Amino acid sequence: MKTNKTSRAAQAFEKSLAARPTGRYVLRLFVAGATARSRQAVLRVRQLCEAELKDNCTLEVIDIYQQPNLARDNQIVATPTLIKEFPRPVRRFIGNLANITGLFVELDLGAKGKIAV
Amino acid sequence: MKNNRPKSTSPVVHLPKCPTGIQGLDEITGGGLPRGRPTLVCGGAGCGKTLLAVEFLVRGAVQFGEPGVFMAFEETEAELKANVASLGFDLAGLVQRKKIVIDYVHIERSEVQESGEYDLEGLFVRLNHAIDSTGAKRVVLDTLEALFASLPNEAILRAELRRLFRWLKDKGVTAVITAERGRDQLTRHGLEEYVSDCVILLEHRVYDQIATRNLRVVKYRGALHGTNEFPFLIGDEGISVLPITSLGLNHKISSERIATGIPRLDAMLGGRGFFRGSSILLTGTPGTGKTIVAANFAQAACRRGERTLFFSFEESPNQIIRNMHSIGLRLEPLVKRGLLRFHAARPSLYGLEMHLATMFKEIVTFQPDVVVMDPITSLMDAGTASECRAMVTRLVDYLKAGQVTSLFTSLTQGGHALQQSEASMSSLMDAWLLLQDYEGNGERNRVLYVLKARGMAHSNQIREFLISDHGIDVVDAYIGASGVLTGSARAAQAALEKAAVLASQQEAAQLKREVERKRAALERQISGLRSDYETEAMELRRIAEQVGTRTFVLGTERAASGILRQADAKVAVGTRGKPGHGRRN
Numbered sequence: 296m297k298t299n300k301t302s303r304a305a306q307a308f309e310k311s312l313a314a315r316p317t318g319r320y321v322l323r324l325f326v327a328g329a330t331a332r333s334r335q336a337v338l339r340v341r342q343l344c345e346a347e348l349k350d351n352c353t354l355e356v357i358d359i360y361q362q363p364n365l366a367r368d369n370q371i372v373a374t375p376t377l378i379k380e381f382p383r384p385v386r387r388f389i390g391n392l393a394n395i396t397g398l399f400v401e402l403d404l405g406a407k408g409k410i411a412v
Numbered sequence: 413m414k415n416n417r418p419k420s421t422s423p424v425v426h427l428p429k430c431p432t433g434i435q436g437l438d439e440i441t442g443g444g445l446p447r448g449r450p451t452l453v454c455g456g457a458g459c460g461k462t463l464l465a466v467e468f469l470v471r472g473a474v475q476f477g478e479p480g481v482f483m484a485f486e487e488t489e490a491e492l493k494a495n496v497a498s499l500g501f502d503l504a505g506l507v508q509r510k511k512i513v514i515d516y517v518h519i520e521r522s523e524v525q526e527s528g529e530y531d532l533e534g535l536f537v538r539l540n541h542a543i544d545s546t547g548a549k550r551v552v553l554d555t556l557e558a559l560f561a562s563l564p565n566e567a568i569l570r571a572e573l574r575r576l577f578r579w580l581k582d583k584g585v586t587a588v589i590t591a592e593r594g595r596d597q598l599t600r601h602g603l604e605e606y607v608s609d610c611v612i613l614l615e616h617r618v619y620d621q622i623a624t625r626n627l628r629v630v631k632y633r634g635a636l637h638g639t640n641e642f643p644f645l646i647g648d649e650g651i652s653v654l655p656i657t658s659l660g661l662n663h664k665i666s667s668e669r670i671a672t673g674i675p676r677l678d679a680m681l682g683g684r685g686f687f688r689g690s691s692i693l694l695t696g697t698p699g700t701g702k703t704i705v706a707a708n709f710a711q712a713a714c715r716r717g718e719r720t721l722f723f724s725f726e727e728s729p730n731q732i733i734r735n736m737h738s739i740g741l742r743l744e745p746l747v748k749r750g751l752l753r754f755h756a757a758r759p760s761l762y763g764l765e766m767h768l769a770t771m772f773k774e775i776v777t778f779q780p781d782v783v784v785m786d787p788i789t790s791l792m793d794a795g796t797a798s799e800c801r802a803m804v805t806r807l808v809d810y811l812k813a814g815q816v817t818s819l820f821t822s823l824t825q826g827g828h829a830l831q832q833s834e835a836s837m838s839s840l841m842d843a844w845l846l847l848q849d850y851e852g853n854g855e856r857n858r859v860l861y862v863l864k865a866r867g868m869a870h871s872n873q874i875r876e877f878l879i880s881d882h883g884i885d886v887v888d889a890y891i892g893a894s895g896v897l898t899g900s901a902r903a904a905q906a907a908l909e910k911a912a913v914l915a916s917q918q919e920a921a922q923l924k925r926e927v928e929r930k931r932a933a934l935e936r937q938i939s940g941l942r943s944d945y946e947t948e949a950m951e952l953r954r955i956a957e958q959v960g961t962r963t964f965v966l967g968t969e970r971a972a973s974g975i976l977r978q979a980d981a982k983v984a985v986g987t988r989g990k991p992g993h994g995r996r997n
Contacts, residue, residue: 394527
């Protein structure tokens with residue numbers, strides 16, 4: 296009985312691993328003013344959302360100059376910072392997103408992405 | 413901040429300073445940290461960096477009306493509040509009243525991935541927001557190293573931190589940045605010390621199992637500062653740095669004299685005892701009665717109605733009270749009346765500085781007229797000899813400034829070294845009594861000298877020092893042809909002298925009797941002779957009488973025979989009388 300149960304659980308686990316995460320992607324991008332670096336980051340993340348995540352994505356861009364409280368609440372130190380709130384786990388990508396291989400892996404898009412890495 | 417000197421010809425612009433309010437630190441730095449500039453506080457783990465930073469902020473907010481921002485990289489807001497609450501800092505209250513903002517910066521390394529170029533604008537924005545929201549004048553960053561651990565690119569970090577220091581200066585806030593001490597340099601990344609205008613190094617050193625905290629101002633751009641290492645301690649009221657140089661030699665001097673409680677000792681000191689407010693050193697080998705003399709001194713002070721504080725580093729108060737009771741010193745009524753107070757602590761309990769601080773605190777709260785420290789040498793265990801000397805210097809200065817008479821006992825190990833080892837300390841003292849064991853005849857006896865007593869005539873002689881049921885008695889030691897004699901030898905010598913006196917007395921009596929006898933004999937002789945003479949004189953008288961009688965009788969007979977012969981008496985009496993008288997006879 297017990298072995299049956301565990302094997303069933305293991306099967307379910309493997310099935311869930313194989314499947315793509317479901318639900319909307321929630322991304323938040325924190326930038327500091329309209330610098331070149333900020334623009335690059337915004338551009339990259341918008342591109343990513345449109346090309347890879349289609350409409351299954353919520354993107355919020357926050358300028359911490361205008362909302363400094365949010366910088367504190369979200370523990371922003373470096374800018375730009377992209378926070379992947381969902382799917383879990385939470386990940387932070389700091390920088391202008393010139394290199395998004397890591398982001399691809401985290402978003403579980405693999406190397407099949409359409410945009411240049 | 414003392415730049416209001418009357419100088420009109422060459423206006424010297426002093427660097428504006430920001431007082432920390434930390435006891436002693438402002439004296440060393442000549443008024444505080446450089447205002448509007450960053451100061452680095454570095455040191456190893458547990459040496460009090462965060463505390464110094466917090467105290468800087470709290471005192472700024474409370475005493476100087478300058479709000480502050482605390483940017484914490486290591487402790488959360490709740491932890492920080494709890495940690496400093498034990499030191500009496502109401503950080504939570506200050507945060508609530510918006511005098512201080514605490515911003516806890518936390519980066520989870522595992523969550524972070526680098527994906528291109530970045531800067532630390534987020535940090536700047538947060539800091540800026542916190543400063544502007546409270547109008548902060550003081551900022552603490554504790555500690556920036558955490559950033560190096562959580563962000564991968566050191567090159568960017570270095571550049572950004574440099575920018576941060578510059579930004580802080582432009583912002584005009586006085587900043588304290590803490591940093592862990594590196595191996596060969598002041599900080600681990602060798603960055604902060606170069607961009608800071610002032611560097612304070614804290615150290616926690618363990619020497620002979622005793623830890624002492626030290627503070628040193630390594631660098632202070634544009635101002636003079638004390639360069640020495642100063643011990644500091646963390647007490648109930650935060651940090652206090654104890655600079656020796658803060659006390660000058662200009663205390664008031666009293667010429668009042670106070671008795672020691674041992675009349676003969678007073679007599680040795682010009683008859684009136686020690687000066688009030690002087691420092692007295694009492695050295696002696698083990699068991700010479702230092703504590704007893706000290707207790708006597710304390711008791712005498714209490715009897716005059718003076719408050720006495722007794723620091724004991726070897727015995728518990730109750731033990732001292734019991735032991736003194738055995739020689740007739742009753743201390744417990746004095747303790748009950750609040751005149752005498754004991755403070756007992758093991759020397760190894762904490763470092764010298766802590767001892768000094770607790771002593772200061774006791775002195776300030778009790779306000780004594782007399783302080784006894786028994787024995788000061790125990791404190792040597794709590795630090796090195798030079799530290800101990802520095803501490804005693806500070807203590808003596810402090811007590812003298814308050815006109816408090818102080819008595820320090822000092823334990824010496826026998827031999828000649830005793831005077832050497834004490835030499836360094838004795839120069840601080842105004843009077844020095846030496847208690848010694850005098851060994852001889854299979855016994856040890858206590859003797860006492862006055863080695864030095866500044867400003868008074870004092871006896872140069874050795875005195876024997878007796879401890880009995882009724883306290884201390886100082887007696888003259890026997891000094892004679894055979895040297896100094898004490899104890900039973902002195903008693904024996906006294907007995908010997910007594911016997912000699914007795915013998916000579918007896919001899920005189922003997923002589924007197926002899927003379928008497930001779931006189932009696934003479935008298936007897938005289939009376940014998942006299943009686944002989946008298947006998948002879950009597951004989952002579954008798955004979956004379958006999959002769960007289962015979963002559964008379966003869967005359968009568970002749971007259972009778974003349975009558976009988978009918979002779980011409982008138983003729984015959986002269987010529988014929990004699991043969992006839994001769995014949996008849």
